[in-house]
Amino acid sequence: MMTHGYWRRALPVYLMILPGLLYFIVFKYIPMFGVSIAFMDYSPFKGIGGSEWIGWDQFRRLFSEGDFWLLLRNTLVLNLLDALIFFPAPILVALLLNEARVKWFKGAVQTILYAPNFISWVVIVGITLQLFATGSGAINNLLESWGYDRIELMTDPHYFRWVWLLQNIWQGSGWGAIIFLAALSAVDPALYEAAEMDGASRLRQLRHITLPALSGAIVILFILRMGHIMDLGFEHIFLLQNPMNQNVSEVFETFIYKIGLNQGDYSYSTAVGLFKSVIGLVMVLTVNKLAKRLGQEGVF
Amino acid sequence: MKKAVAGAIALSLAVLTMAGCGSNGNNGSHAGEASSAAPTGSNAGEASSAAPAGSKADDMSDKIKIEIMAASWTGGGWPDNNHPIIQYIDKKFNVDLQIQWVPNANFVEKMNVVSASGKMPDVIRLDPTMFQKWVGQGVFLDLQPYLSDYPTLKNVATPESWALLNPEGKTYAIPIYETPQNNTYVRSDWMDKLGIPMPSPDEFTIDKFYEIAKAFTTQDPDGDGKQDTFGFSALGNSLQLGDPQLIAAFGLANGWKEENGKLVPVETQAAEWTSFLTFMNKAYKEGVLDKDFITNANFNEKYAQGKVGFALDMHYQFSQTTNAQLQAVAPGGKFVELSPPAGANGERGTRTPTSGMTKVVLSKDMDDEKRDRILKMFDWWVSPEGEDIIKNGIEGVQYEKAADGSYQMTDALKAEGEGRQSLLWNWVLRGNTNTFNIYKWSAPEWAKGMEQSIVNAQKYPWKNASDGYLSASQTYTDKGAELDEKFLQTVLQIISGKKPVSSINDAIAEWKQNGGDKIIEEVNAAYQAGK
Numbered sequence: 001m002m003t004h005g006y007w008r009r010a011l012p013v014y015l016m017i018l019p020g021l022l023y024f025i026v027f028k029y030i031p032m033f034g035v036s037i038a039f040m041d042y043s044p045f046k047g048i049g050g051s052e053w054i055g056w057d058q059f060r061r062l063f064s065e066g067d068f069w070l071l072l073r074n075t076l077v078l079n080l081l082d083a084l085i086f087f088p089a090p091i092l093v094a095l096l097l098n099e100a101r102v103k104w105f106k107g108a109v110q111t112i113l114y115a116p117n118f119i120s121w122v123v124i125v126g127i128t129l130q131l132f133a134t135g136s137g138a139i140n141n142l143l144e145s146w147g148y149d150r151i152e153l154m155t156d157p158h159y160f161r162w163v164w165l166l167q168n169i170w171q172g173s174g175w176g177a178i179i180f181l182a183a184l185s186a187v188d189p190a191l192y193e194a195a196e197m198d199g200a201s202r203l204r205q206l207r208h209i210t211l212p213a214l215s216g217a218i219v220i221l222f223i224l225r226m227g228h229i230m231d232l233g234f235e236h237i238f239l240l241q242n243p244m245n246q247n248v249s250e251v252f253e254t255f256i257y258k259i260g261l262n263q264g265d266y267s268y269s270t271a272v273g274l275f276k277s278v279i280g281l282v283m284v285l286t287v288n289k290l291a292k293r294l295g296q297e298g299v300f
Numbered sequence: 301m302k303k304a305v306a307g308a309i310a311l312s313l314a315v316l317t318m319a320g321c322g323s324n325g326n327n328g329s330h331a332g333e334a335s336s337a338a339p340t341g342s343n344a345g346e347a348s349s350a351a352p353a354g355s356k357a358d359d360m361s362d363k364i365k366i367e368i369m370a371a372s373w374t375g376g377g378w379p380d381n382n383h384p385i386i387q388y389i390d391k392k393f394n395v396d397l398q399i400q401w402v403p404n405a406n407f408v409e410k411m412n413v414v415s416a417s418g419k420m421p422d423v424i425r426l427d428p429t430m431f432q433k434w435v436g437q438g439v440f441l442d443l444q445p446y447l448s449d450y451p452t453l454k455n456v457a458t459p460e461s462w463a464l465l466n467p468e469g470k471t472y473a474i475p476i477y478e479t480p481q482n483n484t485y486v487r488s489d490w491m492d493k494l495g496i497p498m499p500s501p502d503e504f505t506i507d508k509f510y511e512i513a514k515a516f517t518t519q520d521p522d523g524d525g526k527q528d529t530f531g532f533s534a535l536g537n538s539l540q541l542g543d544p545q546l547i548a549a550f551g552l553a554n555g556w557k558e559e560n561g562k563l564v565p566v567e568t569q570a571a572e573w574t575s576f577l578t579f580m581n582k583a584y585k586e587g588v589l590d591k592d593f594i595t596n597a598n599f600n601e602k603y604a605q606g607k608v609g610f611a612l613d614m615h616y617q618f619s620q621t622t623n624a625q626l627q628a629v630a631p632g633g634k635f636v637e638l639s640p641p642a643g644a645n646g647e648r649g650t651r652t653p654t655s656g657m658t659k660v661v662l663s664k665d666m667d668d669e670k671r672d673r674i675l676k677m678f679d680w681w682v683s684p685e686g687e688d689i690i691k692n693g694i695e696g697v698q699y700e701k702a703a704d705g706s707y708q709m710t711d712a713l714k715a716e717g718e719g720r721q722s723l724l725w726n727w728v729l730r731g732n733t734n735t736f737n738i739y740k741w742s743a744p745e746w747a748k749g750m751e752q753s754i755v756n757a758q759k760y761p762w763k764n765a766s767d768g769y770l771s772a773s774q775t776y777t778d779k780g781a782e783l784d785e786k787f788l789q790t791v792l793q794i795i796s797g798k799k800p801v802s803s804i805n806d807a808i809a810e811w812k813q814n815g816g817d818k819i820i821e822e823v824n825a826a827y828q829a830g831k
Contacts, residue, residue, distance in 0.1 A: 137592075155595065155796070242536060242594055244798075262409065
């Protein structure tokens with residue numbers, strides 16, 4: 001039973017929720033109705049009300065698209081590499097930093113490692129091009145002067161995935177480590193002291209104290225990561241893309257950009273985006289369930 | 301004839317219906333549109349006699365806000381809409397010009413976003429692809445009934461240019477006059493250094509081109525003791541590779557060519573591609589072609605760095621910018637003009653744009669008063685008086701008259717950069733002369749060079765035979781870009797030695813099978829119908 005007194009106390013709190021709630025309603029929920037154009041032959045001049053409903057045609061077109069499997073494969077391969085190699089990188093950085101005992105050293109290294117997070121992809125890719133360009137890049141010039149062959153790092157499709165992955169790690173691992181460092185700072189130092197008394201080595205301490213302390217954060221971040229199994233971030237891939245590496249670099253985001261914004265095929269690009277979101281949702285739910293079954297706390 | 305009339309009526313009915321649908325949301329202006337659009341279908345003569353009533357009624361007493369959207373290029377648009385020239389026009393026509401400059405690289409994207417929002421600017425400058433895409437949607441104003449009231453504007457283009465890309469009997473845009481301006485250039489200081497005489501147009505064959513380019517690569521023309529120069533560069537982002545003059549020399553079409561009364565696309569010219577790609581692959585292997593060409597987005601930087609021997613651009617660029625930049629790193633460095641190289645069978649060409657492919661459209665959603673005001677403004681814009689203001693700027697602000705009667709730039713314009721005053725002329729709407737980059741204060745000698753370079757560029761026309769017909773192909777609109785992207789991929793792989801030259805035949809077959817055959821069919825149907 002909610003009494004008058006309850007509301008008097010609770011009302012200010014509810015009012016404080018209001019701006020956030022409005023934000024989600026106006027900017028997240030209302031635009032969702034726009035998804036309906038995925039089922040239309042949408043023309044901006046007829047509007048959502050006037051355009052013709054065509055059911056699942058856009059999705060049929062997507063699945064029969066010659067490039068559909070290519071897009072799916074590229075998206076999944078890149079995401080898998082990302083989840084297996086990039087995802088553990090910040091954890092490793094956090095563990096290493098945690099072991100550093102000299103305070104100024106730890107601080108300096110941490111700052112250096114997370115600084116790249118503030119550099120935009122345009123600049124990162126630009127620098128990479130300057131350094132690794134086949135004909136004029138500094139590194140290739142050096143390689144040649146030492147008698148090695150030039151490496152077509154930016155145009156040979158074989159290198160694309162690794163260039164992309166390493167740039168991700170370079171840019172993101174320092175920043176990503178912050179959250180794990182925060183989790184580690186919550187560990188009771190008494191645990192380490194006790195372990196040391198018992199004669200546990202550094203490695204054993206790591207295995208039995210540090211890692212268990214991190215596991216909650218790792219699992220939650222991993223579940224959230226799985227929700228983005230179809231997302232790669234448009235900008236980075238788009239900047240690295242050129243006609244030579246398209247077979248490995250064309251992913252859903254770049255495809256949506258090309259058909260939606262460059263060709264103005266709004267319905268089709270919305271359908272592709274919706275397909276992506278549905279897969280993402282399924283992945284989050286599945287991994288969440290899996291985590292719970294393994295005895296970990298899920299996201300919800 | 302009968303058929304054409306029936307077609308025109310059907311079409312105008314269709315447009316009317318669409319117009320009806322489109323403007324339902326826009327209250328108010330609907331009635332005005334219907335009355336102005338109706339006469340066109342029945343009789344154009346009647347319409348033009350009906351129109352002046354509207355234009356005479358406009359005594360310009362109301363201030364009208366006019367939004368213009370146009371692409372901006374190097375240097376970008378003016379930072380705000382308070383430029384002295386805008387203020388001059390605002391005052392003269394009692395308008396409030398709001399110009400939205402969109403960097404050209406993002407223009408297509410911006411146009412799609414703007415149209416998705418359903419709110420078009422009043423005036424937009426569009427490239428042919430975008431014009432064709434939107435013209436069928438009934439969103440542009442048909443200017444046909446009003447043009448005869450604006451004779452200066454009407455005379456800015458030929459009737460063919462006015463009609464180009466439009467449905468019969470309709471004029472949905474003001475056509476932009478265009479001329480070829482790009483020529484082949486070579487580093488004259490390198491030629492001198494290596495003792496190579498300047499070839500005459502007859503001597504300048506594609507083999508000669510290669511011979512010189514190879515000398516530039518291997519004989520250290522910049523004298524730094526390192527083999528770090530190359531003959532020519534290319535771009536990896538379009539099928540012409542930024543080197544149309546080379547493509548032309550191998551007999552490849554500028555998009556499409558006519559052969560035995562049929563239109564043939566460049567993507568199917570197997571023999572020509574084979575010899576062109578053999579040439580390019582050899583150039584790549586021997587270092588004559590820039591090894592970084594695939595990731596190049598533009599040439600100017602490369603030219604200015606002093607590592608490349610041949611170049612392609614307009615005289616304005618070299619004489620005003622590139623040569624000066626080049627001399628900062630290579631004293632004495634200079635690019636001078638050559639004819640395009642001639643191929644084995646004597647083919648040679650400079651890419652020749654078709655006047656009227658680029659369009660300035662007016663939005664359909666405007667009242668008669670605004671329409672008349674805009675057309676009146678543009679009528680003055682392209683008149684000698686308007687040209688003087690819009691191209692040169694305003695006396696006392698952009699330039700001054702010296703005691704001896706000659707003109708010179710003010711310090712303010714010098715600081716801003718010559719040409720920055722003529723953005724409205726070059727990027728929005730201009731007249732039909734070749735003097736667009738020549739100003740009141742330009743040195744006569746230099747001005748002559750400018751005009752001569754355009755005359756030279758016009759010597760070897762290389763046109764796209766499908767201009768005006770390609771729009772008829774729905775398959776091209778849907779898949780053309782995607783198909784060309786795949787085709788380009790193979791071209792680049794062959795040039796860089798990843799695939800044998802013969803694999804171009806697979807690319808051609810794939811292009812045809814995945815939609816190319818249909819494009820050829822549709823374009824040729826339109827071509828036969830339009831002949």
